[in-house]
Amino acid sequence: MGERGDIIKTMHREMAERNIVHSSRDYAIYDPTHEHTKPIVGRVIARGLSDELNDRHYLIVDALDGQALYVDIGLGEKTGPMPEGSIIRITPKSVEPRQVDRTVTEIAAKNGGRYSVNLHLKYDPCASYDFAETHVRRLEAIRKVIGGARHELDGTWIIAPDHLDRAAAYERTLARQKPVIVDKLSSLSLEQQITANGATWIDRQLVSNNPEPTRDSGFGHDMRDAMKRRQQWLIEQGLAKEQQGIITYSKNMPSTLQERELSQIAGQISKQTGLRQAEMFRGCSVEGKVTKILDLVSGKFALIERSLEFVLVPWRPILEKSIGKKVSGRSIGDEISWRIDRQRGLSR
Secondary structure, eight states: OHHHHHHHHHHHHHHHHTTOOOOGGGEEEOOTTSTTOOOEEEEEEEEEEEETTTTEEEEEEEETTSOEEEEEEEEGGGSOOOOTTOEEEEEEOOOSOOHHHHHHHHHHHHTTTEEOHHHHHHHOTTSOHHHHHHHHHHHHHHHHHTOOOEEOTTSOEEOOTTHHHHHHHHHHHHHHHOOEEEEEEESSOHHHHTTOSSOOHHHHHHHOSSOOOOOSSHHHHHHHHHHHHHHHHHHHTTSEEEETTEEEEOTTHHHHHHHHHHHHHHHHHHHHHOOEEOOOOTTOEEEEEEEEEEEETTEEEEEEEOSSEEEEEEOOHHHHTOTTSEEEEEEETTEEEEEEEOSSOEEO
16 A cells, blocks of 8 residues: 555656646556456656666556556566657556467477477478477577476477466566566657658547547547647648548548658658668568668658668568668568578578
8 A cells, every 4th residue: 555655646746747637536557467457548758767676667657548557567678768758558468378389289289299390390381490480489488487398409399288387477477577568659749740741640540440549638638639630730731621520531641641751751861871762562572781760750660771772661670680780571461571681591
């Protein structure tokens, strides 16, 4: 009770410093372990250190449902920077075994308790060698923390009968370090998005068939106001029109805004580097060196350069640690399958 009281006091102080008013009943502590806890969307009010000795951090979030929430995000290094005012989604960390664990268990059950990359490829001929290797890395991670699986010299793994229980125990260990998943939906505040020349999170909410539900209080109230103001800006830009109180949007409005922003950024890059922009079409390949990650209004993009040209591609986590490295990718539908040059071969 004393700890809860200190947390509520911290929330009151942070909110008061920013002139954000909530009734006391709207203050809550986010509990990711409760079975009925759902993901939330909100804006970051503050980030702080709750336990300096163990490097545990928290976020105070003004949620769309009108609540002000204290969220324990665990070890500071596990969650990247979250600027004040940025829009995020908080999701409880699952502590259930993953599909990769179930696949290993199934293969082992058919092979006398043994698992290997070769046995995996026989079990699923459509699987790639790289995909099977991800299962090996998972086994290695679980063995280091929980134990159970034993690695033989020939590359075979002896899988313990209680492997799924051990996988769940491993997930619980991870959850203690990082109890929630924090996804940054927009680095821009609501106010910055209203006149931003790019595809904003607000735009995607405006055209979504399932927009995030809002309550006319706190961040939810501000969100409704920002959406109205953004609609007026879109009308002025010729990307929306209002007839008899009903607002309709031009076809592919968010894509149009994204293309507008990328064209502007590409022009700046060409001027700075002397390189020309190359288009990325479906089904085509791209190769080059990742030189920069760009955090734009429309989202994060990677700048990939080669001798005479460059290409801007949607950012993916695999590219985060690849700055300065050569990569190759192939467009498959709306996604790009990447391979990173790690000097000792390419891996996904």
